Amino acid sequence: xxxxxxxxxxxxxxxxxxxxxxxxxxxxxxxxxxxxxxxxxxxxxxxxxxxxxxxxxxxxxxxxxxxxxxxxxxxxxxxxxxxxxxxxxxxxxxxxxxxxxxxxxxxxxxxxxxxxxxxxxxxxxxxxxxxxxxxxxxxxxxxxxxxxxxxxxxxxxxxxxxxxxxxxxxxxxxxxxxxxxxxxxxxxxxxxxxxxxxxxxxxxxxxxxxxxxxxxxxxxxxxxxxxxxxxxxxxxxxxxxxxxxxxxxxxxxxxxxxxxxxxxxxxxxxxxxxxxxxxxxxxxxxxxxxxxxxxxxxxxxxxxxxxxxxxxxxxxxxxxxxxxxxxxxxxxxxxxxxxxxxxxxxxxxxxxxxxxxxxxxxxxxxxxxxxxxxxxxxxxxxxxxxxxxxxxxxxxxxxxxxxxxxxxxxxxxxxxxxxxxxxxxxxxxxxxxxxxxxxxxxxxxxxxxxxxxxxxxxxxxxxxxxxxxxxxxxxxxxxxxxxxxxxxxxxxxxxxxxxxxxxxxxxxxxxx
Amino acid sequence: xxxxxxxxxxxxxxxxxxxxxxxxxxxxxxxxxxxxxxxxxxxxxxxxxxxxxxxxxxxxxxxxxxxxxxxxxxxxxxxxxxxxxxxxxxxxxxxxxxxxxxxxxxxxxxxxxxxxxxxxxxxxxxxxxxxxxxxxxxxxxxxxxxxxxxxxxxxxxxxxxxxxxxxxxxxxxxxxxxxxxxxxxxxxxxxxxxxxxxxxxx
Numbered sequence: 130x131x132x133x134x135x136x137x138x139x140x141x142x143x144x145x146x147x148x149x150x151x152x153x154x155x156x157x158x159x160x161x162x163x164x165x166x167x168x169x170x171x172x173x174x175x176x177x178x179x180x181x182x183x184x185x186x187x188x189x190x191x192x193x194x195x196x197x198x199x200x201x202x203x204x205x206x207x208x209x210x211x212x213x214x215x216x217x218x219x220x221x222x223x224x225x226x227x228x229x230x231x232x233x234x235x236x237x238x239x240x241x242x243x244x245x246x247x248x249x250x251x252x253x254x255x256x257x258x259x260x261x262x263x264x265x266x267x268x269x270x271x272x273x274x275x276x277x278x279x280x281x282x283x284x285x286x287x288x289x290x291x292x293x294x295x296x297x298x299x300x301x302x303x304x305x306x307x308x309x310x311x312x313x314x315x316x317x318x319x320x321x322x323x324x325x326x327x328x329x330x331x332x333x334x335x336x337x338x339x340x341x342x343x344x345x346x347x348x349x350x351x352x353x354x355x356x357x358x359x360x361x362x363x364x365x366x367x368x369x370x371x372x373x374x375x376x377x378x379x380x381x382x383x384x385x386x387x388x389x390x391x392x393x394x395x396x397x398x399x400x401x402x403x404x405x406x407x408x409x410x411x412x413x414x415x416x417x418x419x420x421x422x423x424x425x426x427x428x429x430x431x432x433x434x435x436x437x438x439x440x441x442x443x444x445x446x447x448x449x450x451x452x453x454x455x456x457x458x459x460x461x462x463x464x465x466x467x468x469x470x471x472x473x474x475x476x477x478x479x480x481x482x483x484x485x486x487x488x489x490x491x492x493x494x495x496x497x498x499x500x501x502x503x504x505x506x507x508x509x510x511x512x513x514x515x516x517x518x519x520x521x522x523x524x525x526x527x528x529x530x531x532x533x534x535x536x537x538x539x540x541x542x543x544x545x546x547x548x549x550x551x552x553x554x555x556x557x558x559x560x561x562x563x564x565x566x567x568x569x570x571x572x573x574x575x576x577x578x579x580x581x582x583x584x585x586x587x588x589x590x591x592x593x594x595x596x597x598x599x600x601x602x603x604x605x606x607x608x609x610x611x612x613x614x615x616x617x618x619x620x621x622x623x624x625x626x627x628x629x630x631x632x633x634x635x636x637x638x639x640x641x
Numbered sequence: 642x643x644x645x646x647x648x649x650x651x652x653x654x655x656x657x658x659x660x661x662x663x664x665x666x667x668x669x670x671x672x673x674x675x676x677x678x679x680x681x682x683x684x685x686x687x688x689x690x691x692x693x694x695x696x697x698x699x700x701x702x703x704x705x706x707x708x709x710x711x712x713x714x715x716x717x718x719x720x721x722x723x724x725x726x727x728x729x730x731x732x733x734x735x736x737x738x739x740x741x742x743x744x745x746x747x748x749x750x751x752x753x754x755x756x757x758x759x760x761x762x763x764x765x766x767x768x769x770x771x772x773x774x775x776x777x778x779x780x781x782x783x784x785x786x787x788x789x790x791x792x793x794x795x796x797x798x799x800x801x802x803x804x805x806x807x808x809x810x811x812x813x814x815x816x817x818x819x820x821x822x823x824x825x826x827x828x829x830x831x832x833x834x835x836x837x838x839x840x841x842x843x
Contacts (some may be wrong), residue, residue, distance in 0.1 A: 130828070130830075130831045130835060130836060131828055131829075131830045131831065131838060132830060132831065132832075132833060132836050133830035133832055133833075134830075136832040136834075137833050138833070138835045141833065141837075141838075143836070143840050144840065145779050145840070160648075169840070171840075178830055180827040181823060181825070181827065182827075185814065185816055186814035186815060186816045187801070188797075188800075188801055189728065189797060193728075193732070195732070216810060220671060241798060256777045303821050304813050305821075307814075307815075313815075313816060313821075313823075313827035314823050315823040315824075316823075320829075322825055326827075326828060329828055332839070334836055334839060334840065336662075336800070336836075337830075372643060418740040420810075424811070455803065456811070457796075457800035457801075457806065457811050458796050458797050458800045458801050459796075460800075461711070461792075461794045461795075461796035461799070461800045462789075462792060462797075463797040465711075467709070467773070467774055467777060468709060468710065468712040468770060470712070471710070471712055472710060472711055473710035473712070474715065475711075475800075476808060476809055476810075478809040478810055478811060479809075479810040479811075489775075529644035541780060542777045542778065542785060542788065542789070543774075543777055563780070563782040563785070564782055564785045564786055564789065565785055567789070
């Protein structure tokens, strides 16, 4: 069941076997798996419970409603903007639904270099398949590609670049294109329509509009969570206390370490909040001679992975090129230019397409904590990542021209137009500086990395904290490096694995 | 250019974070500068609509900046300003304070950055453009951040409105125009008493 927090009129104490913090790709999965295994589960979600009838397809309404309060967490010099959903279902609800499996090579690298023998591809495959079935993963068909995706496919074919029709978790998509504002038509296999209702049917209690403030420990063991309701019948912020035998932290790679730190939990490896990877995204726009109406249809219907180079002996390097687009407010904010130039560019909106660059970054950022505010992200692109990004902007431009673009617009503040194929010197000339171009991260990772060595990591291969018993982490915080692809499927897979570990060792955790 | 590029960007990216201007030496300077600036509205024209959040001064700054940055006719300014005022009124106090500070810095930054005797809203349109471009192209990261914030606010104030869609060829939301149902039934939330009962009965 899902609590109507408008009825809360006093402090509340609940007891359960398990308390899960966060209801996104990690938390929802753990909640369902444990509830279906017969455990009593309470899920605390900072954001509201928003049903699809409220997804009104308006940017001005939906952005403040379903994305994290306080906005994106921008890095200290605004080099990267971090974007996260904030509602029941987390970032899976406004996601673009790419369901790409974690690469073999990355998992092998993790297993070998972080003393994690149980995280290889074969080991996690059963969990992966289970997740894929639950959220309805299937391959996007060529017929489902929108015109913007078809441009990327055409460009890749012209240039002989490797690419593929990706898998996604949609069923019966109607091609409205409003994925990033929440699907009005419930055609996504997001947490809101899959794992959360299943967890609820199995007895889990979902508490939306409640901020987890502290993980409570006793004798080196997690015993509950203290929170504050963001909403109530009277308007007051009442307290929620959940007393539980197991606590699962799944608030994402920014907020999970923040809560760890706010709870004054031990960090003997000095690793909480460090090792931040952001998989930064940069967008290169292109003007085509014909109308392509890129805001309609499945936004990301093709992936070029020609430049993602992975091997199990290193973390690999490179980037994915993925079609992307935005509705008018977001487009106007991101498109370069000033004044009349900007307005004229916006008037070309129906003829614009765009390619997103998703960088498999090696740069390591960190979170800087303070008592009275969300953490500050300290992140700078290292030299190698800068080189990769410049190369990616060249390749995205090349692909656009190969697909017939008349002009390419680089993602700088002012308009930098490339008007002919091969004239890419302006990319190197402009280079990269703070906040120009703007990078956006939808996939922060790595801030509480897993590993076999407690002196170098925060959690073990099952996601259990080395330093606190009965405390697990089930989100992208645990990834030792960037997972190189959109991480939704990887997060859900590891969360499934964590839940199964808890079930298999129930006697130790619950005493029964 | 994903939607989420400004999902948070639109309202919060550049505005909400206390770090906005706390970005190195330049940011500290800007922040200090902003704190010293006057906030009074005595010299600003009355506005023909009630404001929920912005002062007359802030309204004047944001409307001028919006029409210049987006290349729009001056007469669209009041409409955009009204929309931004309503949006800001619903944001958290930290965001609102940051927005106020930013607008104050932009209004009086003419003295600091361009050594002009007049504040931003009193400059000619051409000088306003030159001044705002100075923020956009600045070598100081904190100034570029402020420009991004202004541009984002402007984009939200104008392009979120249906009247802006036809000129750019955007056909608008399907909802209410194209009837597509959903067979999924979302669970109704339950009162606290029901939750207590479930927990008790375990």
